[in-house]
Amino acid sequence: MEACVKEPFLPGWFTLDAQAPHLIGTRCAACGTYYFPKETRYCRNPDCQSTDFEQVLLSRTGRLWSYTDAAYPPPPPFVAPDPYRPFAIAAVELEKEKMIVLGPVADGVGVEALRVGMAMALTLEPLADGKLTWKWRPA
Amino acid sequence: MNREIAILGVGLHPWGKWGRNFVEYGLKAARDALADAGVDWRSVPFVSGAATMRCGYPGYVAGATFAQALGWQGAEVNTSYAACASGAQALAAARAKILSGACEVALVVGADTTPKGFLAPQPGERPDDPDWVRFRIGLTNPTYFALYARRRMALYGDTPEDFAAVKIKNAAHGAENPNARYRRRFTREEVAASPMVADPLRLLDVCATSDGGAALVVSSLAYARKIGKTNAPRIVAISTVTPTFPNALVEMPDLATDSAAAREAQPFRAALPRKAYEEAGIGPEDVDVAEVYDLSTALELDWIEDLQLCARGAAAKLTREGATRIGGRIPVNPSGGLACFGEAVPAQALAQVCELVWQLRGQAGARQVQNAKVGITANQGLFGHGSSVIVKR
Numbered sequence: 001m002e003a004c005v006k007e008p009f010l011p012g013w014f015t016l017d018a019q020a021p022h023l024i025g026t027r028c029a030a031c032g033t034y035y036f037p038k039e040t041r042y043c044r045n046p047d048c049q050s051t052d053f054e055q056v057l058l059s060r061t062g063r064l065w066s067y068t069d070a071a072y073p074p075p076p077p078f079v080a081p082d083p084y085r086p087f088a089i090a091a092v093e094l095e096k097e098k099m100i101v102l103g104p105v106a107d108g109v110g111v112e113a114l115r116v117g118m119a120m121a122l123t124l125e126p127l128a129d130g131k132l133t134w135k136w137r138p139a
Numbered sequence: 140m141n142r143e144i145a146i147l148g149v150g151l152h153p154w155g156k157w158g159r160n161f162v163e164y165g166l167k168a169a170r171d172a173l174a175d176a177g178v179d180w181r182s183v184p185f186v187s188g189a190a191t192m193r194c195g196y197p198g199y200v201a202g203a204t205f206a207q208a209l210g211w212q213g214a215e216v217n218t219s220y221a222a223c224a225s226g227a228q229a230l231a232a233a234r235a236k237i238l239s240g241a242c243e244v245a246l247v248v249g250a251d252t253t254p255k256g257f258l259a260p261q262p263g264e265r266p267d268d269p270d271w272v273r274f275r276i277g278l279t280n281p282t283y284f285a286l287y288a289r290r291r292m293a294l295y296g297d298t299p300e301d302f303a304a305v306k307i308k309n310a311a312h313g314a315e316n317p318n319a320r321y322r323r324r325f326t327r328e329e330v331a332a333s334p335m336v337a338d339p340l341r342l343l344d345v346c347a348t349s350d351g352g353a354a355l356v357v358s359s360l361a362y363a364r365k366i367g368k369t370n371a372p373r374i375v376a377i378s379t380v381t382p383t384f385p386n387a388l389v390e391m392p393d394l395a396t397d398s399a400a401a402r403e404a405q406p407f408r409a410a411l412p413r414k415a416y417e418e419a420g421i422g423p424e425d426v427d428v429a430e431v432y433d434l435s436t437a438l439e440l441d442w443i444e445d446l447q448l449c450a451r452g453a454a455a456k457l458t459r460e461g462a463t464r465i466g467g468r469i470p471v472n473p474s475g476g477l478a479c480f481g482e483a484v485p486a487q488a489l490a491q492v493c494e495l496v497w498q499l500r501g502q503a504g505a506r507q508v509q510n511a512k513v514g515i516t517a518n519q520g521l522f523g524h525g526s527s528v529i530v531k532r
Contacts, residue, residue, distance in 0.1 A: 009276075010266050010272065031401040032401050033402075034398035036395045044384055045385075045401055046384055065290065066290040066293070067286070067289055068281075068288075069285075069335075069338045070279065070282065071334065071335045074278070075259035075274065075279070076274070077264070077274055077275045078274055078275060088338075089277070089278060097400060098398055098400045099397065099400075100395060102389060103276065104276055104277055127275075133276050
């Protein structure tokens with residue numbers, strides 16, 4: 001069990017530090033724009049032609065911009081647990097990066113526990129097939 | 140230079156879940172539009188199709204598919220794919236052809252057959268595709284609509300009852316529309332009792348996916364005069380602008396917004412009608428009727444503000460006051476909107492224009508907006524695609 005929960009559903013998208021995980025992004029070396037998922041080919045700022053990026057760990061805390069839940073099982077490639085359990089979904093605004101990042105909310109935290117503006121932190125949990133994903137939880 | 144074109148004819152295949160080949164719907168709509176225009180198919184030199192990605196190869200080459208179904212007669216064809224704005228881009232291609240003088244009259248067609256349930260990504264393990272990644276972690280299309288809806292609640296104090304009011308209003312409009320898929324009126328209690336899909340949006344807040352087809356016959360103003368249709372409604376603007384970096388809003392299928400670390404964030408939806416107003420040389424105060432893309436009830440409120448029909452944050456109040464009902468100050472979605480149609484992606488932006496044409500001609504029957512002279516559409520979908528079209532008489 002321990003071995004299988006350590007496998008991320010996508011390698012290289014987030015660190016596997018169980019206590020303080022980070023999403024892994026990139027930052028344009030010329031204009032400072034952050035990217036998640038990682039951009040390594042071309043900067044999308046129309047005033048920047050840089051192809052030079054550094055890999056960065058994104059802020060692991062932010063403010064809840066908005067939230068919802070998935071009351072019905074999403075279609076594949078989502079692997080729905082049986083029986084299905086609705087889960088909350090968060091959009092979290094990162095201050096330094098000035099971007100909003102989506103993600104599921106940690107198991108057991110429903111929409112009734114969420115408020116726009118509250119502090120959120122990144123966490124790791126397995127999806128129904130045992131692969132790890134990033135999730136958000138109240139900080 | 141006059142950049143206007145005339146709309147000579149319009150046609151729809153009723154929206155529904157018919158389960159037949161999409162070509163049938165497009166063909167019916169095209170034949171209706173040609174008959175409505177009084178234009179013979181053999182005299183149409185250009186067919187512009189809106190593509191569907193769900194119906195195999197014929198869907199990828201929709202322009203040729205519809206031309207073949209009508210009977211090859213040597214017309215040139217074009218196919219446009221731009222997600223929800225596919226129909227508007229197909230229309231823009233026809234307009235460009237007409238305004239360049241390359242042809243006088245063109246047929247524009249979009250049609251779709253959709254699967255049941257959530258729209259899902261292409262199969263296979265494709266981690267480079269954000270559409271695959273977001274479904275892998277459980278983010279469906281209603282997820283995004285719900286995030287926008289909750290944000291309205293936090294920013295403006297909108298309530299689920301405000302969202303329900305949009306459904307009730309659109310259902311009342313659609314009940315009078317023979318082309319709508321859902322023609323039932325709903326009460327507040329029924330909306331509130333429908334199952335939650337993506338909190339705060341319930342089943343009756345979110346639009347379905349539908350089968351349907353829409354077509355337009357468009358021409359130069361000179362051609363319209365030549366065939367005695369001097370007073371035909373005219374297209375005075377087509378906006379299909381892309382976002383400006385960094386896009387402020389998280390859009391399907393993305394997992395994050397652009398970072399605004401280097402440049403100030405820019406709203407996308409509002410840019411679509413802004414360009415249309417500029418192109419038409421009119422303002423929101425000139426608009427008599429609007430058809431907007433109510434993928435969710437709450438999104439109709441966002442669109443009303445993006446079209447500048449009221450101040451930011453005031454659309455729920457406008458709706459509560461009845462201003463957006465037929466008979467109100469600025470009727471929105473007199474067709475019933477996506478709430479009553481469900482979305483048939485490549486046909487939808489064209490169906491919006493068809494409704495404006497019926498409204499401007501005074502042919503909308505029980506859902507007629509009195510004395511409508513200027514109408515605007517607004518639509519947006521996946522990956523920075525959207526459109527806004529202004530029709531005038």
